Structures are given as structure tokens and as C-alpha cells.
Amino acid sequence: MLKELYLEHVASKLNTFRTFMAELGIDQLLISSGQVKVQYQDDMFYPFKANVYFKEWLPINRRQDCFLLIAQEGRPTLYLNNAEDIWHTAPQSLPTGWDEPFTVDYFQSHKQLAEKLPLDNTALAYLGEDNEFGLPAERVNPEALRNHVDYQRRFKTAYEHACMREANRLAVSAHEAARKAFMAGESELGIQAAYLADCNCSENEMPYPVIAGLNEHAAILHHHNLFRDAPAQHRSFLIDAGVDVNGYASDITRTYAFDPNSDFAAMVDAMDQKQQELVAASGLGTSGIELHKLSHQKIAEVLVQFDVVNVSADEAVASGLTNTFYPHGIGHGIGVNVHEKGGDLKDPSGGRVSPPEEYPKLRNTTDFVATQVHTVEPGLYFIPALLDKLKGGEQEAKVNWARVEEFIPYGGIRIEDNIVIHADGTLENLTRDAQAALV
Known part of the structure; x- marks a missing residue:
């Protein structure tokens, strides 16, 4: 039952986002889950929680370095980092079947991911804390976009x-x-x-x-x-x-x-x-x-x-x-x-x-x-x-x-x-x- 509600939720969000993206002249939107933060002068990390703009799309709250790309056509693409890591527990995954609305792709480094992303598209906007790909400032967390996203979140599915x-x-x-x-x-x-x-x-x-x-x-x-x-x-x-x-x-x-x-x-x-x-x-x-x-x-x-x-x-x-x-x-x-x-x-x-x-x-x-x-x-x-x-x-x-x-x-x-x-x-x-x- 919850899976069906989730699929309806994603479809509703996709329709809402595409409508205001078109209004704002945004052709593609890249949303980051965020990065872990290292404690000052230490090699320990602060507990990680995903960016709220990412969480409203995906129930992945404890997996850093994920990205969701939304375009005006086709399924959104979910990029997951699967670089080899022997030091930490395997990253959180989506529940079975909850990936149906997305095209899932994997990467091992930001350099590799950058080659997959349409970063040269001047109509691409980015939502996230860190500008990992060096995008122009006006395309990172634009206020008009955040206002639309924050406003629509008052209406719950x-x-x-x-x-x-x-x-x-x-x-x-x-x-x-x-x-x-x-x-x-x-x-x-x-x-x-x-x-x-x-x-x-x-x-x-x-x-x-x-x-x-x-x-x-x-x-x-x-x-x-x-x-x-x-x-x-x-x-x-x-x-x-x-x-x-x-x-x-x-x-x-x-x-x-x-x-x-x-x-x-x-x-x-x-x-x-x-x-x-x-x-x-x-x-x-x-x-x-x-x-x-x-x-x-x-x-x-x-x-x-x-x-x-x-x-x-x-x-x-x-x-x-x-x-x-x-x-x-x-x-x-x-x-x-x-x-x-x-x-x-x-x-x-x-x-x-x-x-x-x-x-x-x-x-x-x-x-x-x-x-x-x-x-x-x-x-x-x-x-x-x-x-x-x-x-x-x-x-x-x-x-x-x-x-x-x-x-x-x-x-x-x-x-x-x-x-x-x-x-x-x-x-x-x-x-x-x-x-x-x-x-």
C-alpha cells in the first residue's frame, strides 16, 4: 500500500515541478542529497542527514552523495555513488520496487558523474548545500526556485x-x-x-x-x-x-x-x-x-x-x-x-x-x-x-x-x-x- 502511495507521490511531484520549472525557464533540475561534514581538525564525520529538497522525492535519508536529475521529458535519473568503500557500512538503498519512477545510474567519482550530467546546459538549476560541480552562482539555489519548492510543500500527498x-x-x-x-x-x-x-x-x-x-x-x-x-x-x-x-x-x-x-x-x-x-x-x-x-x-x-x-x-x-x-x-x-x-x-x-x-x-x-x-x-x-x-x-x-x-x-x-x-x-x-x- 505504501509503495503505491509513493509512486503516486512521485508522479504528483513530477507534474508540479515541471509546471513551475517551465514557468521559471528551468529545463533541468539537479538536486543533491548532500555530503558528510568532517569535524574540524579531525577525521571523524558529523552524523549525515539528506538535504530536505532531496528527501521529499526519495526516502534515502542516510546516503550521502546522491543526485536526482529532473527534466521536462522522460523519467528522472537517480545517480548513486557506488565507489568501493571497505571502511563503512553499505549505503542505504531504496525499498524494493520503489525505484520504478526513476532511471538509476551509478558513478564512482564526481569526475565520472560530471561527464554524465548536462552541466553545460544554461537552463539547468541546482538545489543543494555544496556546489560540487562549480556551476555559476545564479544557477545554484536560485531564490525564485526555492520559493516555488517551499510553497508547494505546504500541500501534502x-x-x-x-x-x-x-x-x-x-x-x-x-x-x-x-x-x-x-x-x-x-x-x-x-x-x-x-x-x-x-x-x-x-x-x-x-x-x-x-x-x-x-x-x-x-x-x-x-x-x-x-x-x-x-x-x-x-x-x-x-x-x-x-x-x-x-x-x-x-x-x-x-x-x-x-x-x-x-x-x-x-x-x-x-x-x-x-x-x-x-x-x-x-x-x-x-x-x-x-x-x-x-x-x-x-x-x-x-x-x-x-x-x-x-x-x-x-x-x-x-x-x-x-x-x-x-x-x-x-x-x-x-x-x-x-x-x-x-x-x-x-x-x-x-x-x-x-x-x-x-x-x-x-x-x-x-x-x-x-x-x-x-x-x-x-x-x-x-x-x-x-x-x-x-x-x-x-x-x-x-x-x-x-x-x-x-x-x-x-x-x-x-x-x-x-x-x-x-x-x-x-x-x-x-x-x-x-x-x-x-x-
């Missing part, structure tokens, strides 16, 4: 949905393993180990580094330097982690309270309810900017509910007070990029919708489109560095500082689901559906 559906299924199971490890008193590093073991992945195969913050560390938005020693007391736990399937990511966040009868546990429940209200409001045609503004209203309601602020929810939003407790955006597109490109593109020619001045971190600024996949991830944090900026200013009196001090040891809360907007306007919550199936 059934194959892409299937990959992210499976990525959510695997990640949800691993999240449950992490939750159990937290409740068993494990360290952050031990919790990460439980997560990786459950999804049967190495750390380098993750779509992004696992965020696993205990207690105050839940207030560090990207807490990657995990502690190997468990704290004396487990109060709270925030995990933000996904799984990669054929180059497509899931991106899920959950927050837990160790004591189910604590005020923090009640706050987590309140945030979960608000998050689901925001999911329901994130449908077809919804403005990303308006959804983010609504999320600030929802966060303000929680702050009022738990006596963290001394003003109304409306005033907390209007005065910018919620920015201290909620410093990031409501979400982002997701696909071969964890933070998918194109969320600010209103058209393929490069017209953009800038985030409002009061919310500069917002990624999705345009209206949501059919088949798009995006995350909904409101957060509420007690970050000392941000809270300290309120002291001595006009906002200080609006905060119940005694209540803040009670919550600082818990760090914060973030809850994140992955949402598909179907063409008929219905929403599919990949994350919650996977959770329901796990029970």
Missing part, C-alpha cells in the same frame, strides 16, 4: 500523510515509555534511553534531538543537554520528541505532573483542554496569525484561573503580559523539515506575510490550506530570566509573585499535536488518534 501517521504512531508509543520512566524516577538521560529503545532508533536517527526536561528544566524550551543524575524529587516532566519515517517527522510534546493531586497537575489538565480548543480552531482557511492571537487568549485564561496574574485575561493579552509566560509561536508546518518551510509564503512567487511585531517568532502566518500538516503547541512557562524583566516595571503589579514562586520549580507546560487538514475541511489529529489506538 497521501504518501506524506501516511509517513507522518506512522511517525506519530511510533512516537506516541515511545512517549508512553518515557512517561513510565519518569514515574519510575529515572533521570533525563534514562528517560531518553527508554524513548529510543521503544521506537528502536538511535539518537542520530531522531528528526531532532530529544527534549526531556525534569522539574525546572521544563522551562528550557530546547533542553538537549540531558542530565544523567535524577533529581532528589520528581515534580514535573516535559518531553518533546518525534520519530522519522522515510524522511518525514513527527513532533510531539507532552507534560506530566508527578503528583496527580498537585495544582500543577490541574494546570496541565487545563492546558490540555485549551490546546484541544486551539486544534479545533486550526481548520481550513484559518489565519495562522489569528490562531496565534487566540492561543494567547487561551493562555491568559489559564493564568487567571490559577491566580498567576492579577488582571483579566483580556488585559493580560492586551498589555503583552502573556509574552513572558508564552514566548514562542503556536506551531509550524511539518514534513521533511520538522519546521517546514513555506508557512509565510502567500504565493509561489515569493510574496510573504510577515509575523506581527508583537509576535515575531510566529512561523505560520498565512491561511491554512487543504492537505497541509501543522503542529498546535501552546505553552505556559515560568522562566526566571523572563519573569525578572517584569520586576520594577509597570507589569510587576499585574503578577501574583507568590503564586509564580510556587510554580517555578515545575518549569512549565507544552502540549503539541500534529494535525492534517483534509480537502473536505475535516481535521485529523495524527497524535491523538495514535494515542487512542495505543490504549
